[in-house]
Amino acid sequence: MNHPDPNTIGAPAPAKRPTILRRLLSHHELATLLLLLHAPIDASAKPEIPQLREAGLIESIADDAGVSRIRLTSEGNAVLRGLGVK
Template sequence: MLLRRLSHHELATLLLLLHAPIDAQAKPELFALKDAGLVEQVPGNAAAGAAQIRLTPEGKAVLQGLGVAR
């Protein structure tokens, strides 16, 4: 359960992640979202070599609650 309000930057980051994983270093909000359990780090592809961040089921549930994800 989310115990705090998300900033507009954090919500925007979740919306970006709804469509595709992003680079783990792309946005400073990722640390707070990871601590909240809304995103997770996964290995990147071999060409890029960098880790990627994607939504967790809890992160997707937040977006579903806002009516922007199915």
């Protein structure tokens, strides 16, 4: 029979570290993030755009001509930093 550790009784549970990603990124999604690292791309350029937008890693912006472009969010940049890219 296991007995609880008397040193942890009544102690708050350790806080879970918040994570950005709820799932692993595919190699295509990672490649798209790497493309966006250097410059915004056309919103229709890659099929991974909707999944990355849903994950909060990219966002839409309009350039001076009103053309919709995609760029990394701060969360997307954090993912790349975590991979040692930035």
